[in-house]
Structures are given as structure tokens and as C-alpha cells.
Amino acid sequence: MRSPVTLVRNLSLIFKDVQERSVQLWNSDRPRHALDWLASQLKEAHSRVRAARLARRGVFWAILLGSIPLVIVFALFMSGNADNAWPPLATFATALGATIVAIATLMRHFAQTDADRQRRIVETFSKAVEQLGSDKLEVRVGAIFALERLSKESPDDYWTVMEVLTASVRERMRYTTIMARLSERAYFLWLSAGRPEGRSEEFWGEAVRLERLEETPTDVAAVLTVIKRRSSENRQREVDRGWRFDLSGTYLRKANLTEFVLKAADLNGAHLEAAQLIEAHLEGANLSDAHLELANLREAHLEAAQLIEAHLEGASLGSAHLGGANLAAAHLEGATLNDAHLLAASLEDAHLEDAHLEGASLVLAVLKGAKLSGAHLEGADLSIPHLDPSEAECFEEYSGRKAKALWLTDDQLLEAFGDGETKFPEGIARPKHWPPQEQGG
Secondary structure, three states, rough: OOOOHHHHHHHHHHHEEEEHHHHHHOOOOOHHHHHHHHHHHHHHHHHHHHHHHHHHHHHHHHHHHHHHHHHHHHHHHOOOOOHHHHHHHHHHHHHHHHHHHHHHHHHHHHHHHHHHHHHHHHHHHHHHHHHOOOOOOHHHHHHHHHHHHHHHHHHHHHHHHHHHHHHHHHHOOOOHHHHHHHHHHHHHHHOOOOOOOOOOHHHHHEEEEEEEEOOOOHHHHHHHHHHHHOHHHHHHHHHHHOOOOEEOOOEEOOOEEOOOOOOOOOOOEEOOOEEEEEOEOOOOEEEOOEEEEEEEOOOOOOOOOOOOOOEEOEEEEOOOOOOOOOOOOOOOOOOOOOOOOOOOOOOOOOOOOOOOOOOOOOOOOOOOOOOOOOOOOOOOOOOOOOOOHHHHHHHHHHHHOOOHHHHHHHHHHHHOEOOOEEEEEOOOOOOOOOOOOOOOO
């Protein structure tokens, strides 16, 4: 028989061995792996529950709410009060079951309603697009306004509708197609009249009248109306998502685009002769090679717009905002630019013969090679301001223009008109035939 001392010693050794093994196990990677495994299982379970909740919301909440009575029964059973709690629990379970059924019915109804709505939207869109090609004017106009209503009802389809409408305008009013049609009609009129000489303009005018191009066609005007009255929220979405209207190469002579918002729109090569663009917002728009002869652009916003080689002969640009616009080689003969804002605009090689720039601000504008014969610069400001460092940052890309005074030369002003209020940059001689500069000017 073992002595008590030996037994105590053996127990002590066993305890010490267990302690050492526990320390080794704790210091090993096994507990960490076990904890990682448990965390990954919990994370996976959470992902599955979330996926189930998002995929089948009605089923998920039904199971969750339906488990409440079972939890209550189990708790009461464990506490020994199950007999007294059964009646109210049965009432609660009945009410809960009825609520779950009602919720499931409503969700199914809403799902069916949404499916019917989507199907109706698709059918309306398809039918309206088909009607846009109808030979009947009233059918085309009805389709245009049906598409407008659809764009309001379904925000996700808004830009698709706008693209379809602008595409219909481009197809219907393509300049090259219209010119070909007019030429053909004028030719047949000439043949019918016995091929007379010297009456080509008469037949051309008659062709224009027969094609009803003296004013904007009714269906095209309807599209322009839809574009004009789109909501401010949708306009902001266009800016945020980089959407831009494409009306390039279209024939919109005499169109009424007063107060239109067409920021960053593509109007390259568009024909807008005698169009009304009063207070229109065309910031950043592409109007290169566009025809805007005799157009009314009073107080229009054309900041940073591209107007390279645009035709603006005789156009009215009084008080227009053209800051940073590119008017290189633009045709502005006889145009009115009184009080226009041309801060840092590029007018390199622009044609400003007989243009009116009285009171215009041409601060930091580029006038290299600009044709100023007969231009009126009374009260215009062509000076170079002394900018402080904070302001200079705003004109960083134009800072190099100071060196050569906007690249303006004395010869450019010899045939221009100015007065004592006209302001010049340093280094430019005032023409001798101009009135002397006012004191402090």
C-alpha cells in the first residue's frame, strides 16, 4: 500500500503535467484556429441569414415572427406555468398567424402589381416608339407626350426616353436630308414651269413653303417642349451622370429655345438660323460649325462652350455670358455683343468685322489674329488686371497671356472704333483717330 507521501507526490506531478499541457495548448495555434473557425462560421451564418432576408423577405419575417409563440411556449414550459398561459398564447398565435397571412397576401399583391406595371411600361414604350414613325401628325404628337408621361412615371427609363425623342428629331430634321429633299422638290417645280432661267430662288422658296419649313414642325416642337419642361431633378441627374443631348447636324431654323437648359449638349453643325435662344443655358455645349446667323442669344449662358468656326453673323449676343468660351475663327461679322462677358474667352482669328462690342468685357480674352475692321469697341474693357495670388489660381491656364497683351497688335485697331472709355492693356498704342482716354481709364 502506497504511503500518503507518495500519493501526494504523484498527484502533484499529475497536476503539474496537466498544467504544463494546458499552457502548451493555450500557447499553440489550436485555440486561435478554433476561434477563427467559430468566427468564420458565425460570419457565414450571418451572410446566409442576410441573403435569405433579402431574397425572400416575406418568408423570412414570417418564420421570424412565427417562432415567437414557440419561444414563449418553451419558456413557460420550463417555468412550469404552461397550463395558465395556453389561452392567451393561443389568441396571440391566432392573431400572429392572421397577420402573417395578411402580410404575405399584401406582398404578393404588391409584387403582382409591380410586375403588371413593368409590363405596361414596356408595352407603352414599344407602342409609342412605333407610333413615332407614323405618317399621321396627331399620332406622332400623341406618342411624344405618351413617352414624356412614361419618363415621369418610370425614372429609370427617363434618359432612354430622352434619347429616343432626340434621335427622332435628328432623323426627321437631318440637315443633309432636308437639303436633298428641298433640292429635289425645287428641281421638279422648275421642270413643271418649263425650265425657266433666273428663277431658281423663287422655286427654292416655294419648295421651302411646301415642305413647311418656315417654322418648326409641330411634332418637332412637341419634342422641344418635352425637353424644356423636364424637372430640375432630372437636369441634375444629367449633370451627375454625364448625360448630354445630341442634336448635332439638325435643322432647327427659327426654333424657339428660349430659357432652354442644354448644358454640355452636342449641337455640332446644327442649323439654328434666326432661332430664339434668349437666356438659354448652353454651358459647355459643343456648337462648333453651328449656324446661328441672326439668332437671338441675349443673356444666354455659353460659358466654356465650343464655338469654333461657328457662324454668328448678325446674331444678338447682348449681355451674353461667354467666359472661357472658344470662339476661334468664329464668324461674328455684324454681331451685337454689347455688354457681353468674354472673360478669358478665345477669339483667335475670329471675324469681328462691323461687330458691336460696346461695353463688353474682354479681360484676359485672346484676340490674336482677330479681324476688328469696323468693330465698335466703345467702352469695352481689354485690360489686363493685376491679380492677387488667390485670384491668379483661377486663371492659371490663362496666365501666359499677360506676356504679349492678349496677342493684340496696334494694326488690328487701326480700322476699329473706340472712345475715351475703352480700356487697353499696357504696350498697346491707342489709335490716333480715337478720342483721348478719359482720366483714370
